[in-house]
Amino acid sequence: MTTVREVRLKRRPVGMPQLGDFDVAEAPLAAPGEGEVAVKNLFLSVDPYMRGRMYDRPSYVPPFELGKVMQGGAIGQVTASHDPKFSVGDIVSSMFGWRDAYVAKGEHIQKIETHGLPPQAFLGAAGMPGMTAYFGLLEVADGCKPGETVFVSAATGAVGQIVCQIAKLKGATVVGSAGGAEKVAYLKEIGCDEAIDYRAGDINSALAKAAPKGIDVYFDNVGGDHLAAAMNAARPFARFAECGMIAQYNNEEPAPGPANMALIVGKRLKIRGFIVSDFAARQSEFAKDMAAWISSGQIKTRDTVDEGVDAMPGAFLKLFTGGNFGKMLVKV
């Protein structure tokens, strides 16, 4: 019997989450039994969708339970195995994050062939955020082609930075928005044609200036003012991939929606929400393309990495204050 350090949900956040909403504690960890595997986590993920699971309400995934260890994406290495499909040293992906080690049945974890990529890539560009970007742009928004303009919000985020680069690979003109001069500079670095600092002024007029002929695709990570601005800037038949609305996740009261909803009719907008797991059966298409793009240097990534399980609550909070740059990770 050893002990692990883990993060538990102490109380359901009201509005913006706080450090005090979490407990960091030690828990006993039994040795793996028959069919089980022991894993030491290497990298832990924090993601905006986790905020939704902190509410006690029906959704597409059940809410986190109070007093229980949090769940989340993690990349680890097998330290002991009683499942013939896993060997010591294997790199595995799981949802057993927010802790430094765990024991699980082999069927609940996935072995990863890294093909030379660093293991943390499988929490970012080569993992769930990359797959979200890939299917969101190429399927939900019906792709994009040369001559079209793609607008991406939260464009330096884990998902956004990949969307921008896939859109460029497909030949589109790309407009990204992010908060602050450093992020705007990074957007230019990864190939965005126009980069908007949404903190520097009104997003609506900034987008109108950045895309004077309008936009054909909007990849929405933000909702709120960004969504309203995208509807104003949309060309007829524009496609919106609704990936997230981080602007709203911490609202204590429901915030009013865009005041320009009637544009959906006149402009024939197609606005479609999605969840990456809807495309789980097509994971291999994504894995093949993305591995090639990363290996060839066509897709670059930038992460923010904090250290130690105790840093998880703080890392999570950074998602809502813009404190992260690209994928937010914790190295165990």
Add this chain to the structure above:
Amino acid sequence: MTTVREVRLKRRPVGMPQLGDFDVAEAPLAAPGEGEVAVKNLFLSVDPYMRGRMYDRPSYVPPFELGKVMQGGAIGQVTASHDPKFSVGDIVSSMFGWRDAYVAKGEHIQKIETHGLPPQAFLGAAGMPGMTAYFGLLEVADGCKPGETVFVSAATGAVGQIVCQIAKLKGATVVGSAGGAEKVAYLKEIGCDEAIDYRAGDINSALAKAAPKGIDVYFDNVGGDHLAAAMNAARPFARFAECGMIAQYNNEEPAPGPANMALIVGKRLKIRGFIVSDFAARQSEFAKDMAAWISSGQIKTRDTVDEGVDAMPGAFLKLFTGGNFGKMLVKV
């Protein structure tokens, strides 16, 4: 030289249109020249989309011009023809409404084979509103099938009553909403499984009660509270055909949108705006199906018919006060 009676746009309405926004006047009408046809109008159409054309702003159709005769759908009969494709007595469809007679080039009017239907049907179920219902439900909302629930707002309107009946023909459960007991009774008469009187209480709780398992399709003619209620009631992957948002057409200030926009992501809603003319190339598919459905009595319609060109402004205003029942027409 004869004279015609015609309705002109006197000033652009602010908020709810008023009778004083229109002028009814006489104008000279020359005899038809080479390639021209003289037509006496039989029925004139008023439609909600006309409100949008009264604003001076860019849209999918140019704004109406001040001081000029209004345009709109009309069914008439040829009284003289200098175009070999038209004969005296032919029934024709045109956009030369809001007047009792006109002269036009043959290429600007369409001859109608009525197949035994009354001519005014081609301004309703067999015309633009019917075609809007048909392609909106069957294409934009991806159709509907037995076991699915379809929610229709403004369900006794010219478009709504056809949507309800096509959805029933396809085997769906249909929930319609309309204002007042008489309209609710009519919805039951045309086969709606549940009918909501939105004036009798909160649309959100009424819809939750009428469709306890949720809705798969929303055909939106109203926007506003109806749209928000439909998002709350939507099942995962529900499809929304955005046909109109009459609740908003007369707003002097933009009204806030639904406060539950984030549901688009979690429920993977597909919300798609459309304009019937987008499907112009497929008119014959619609004409064939609808003629069969009307002839067989599978689709019934109810119209409101006022009389005389002078009644046009008043007939138009009824669209926004619920004063019409089904298709709003004026018999010349």
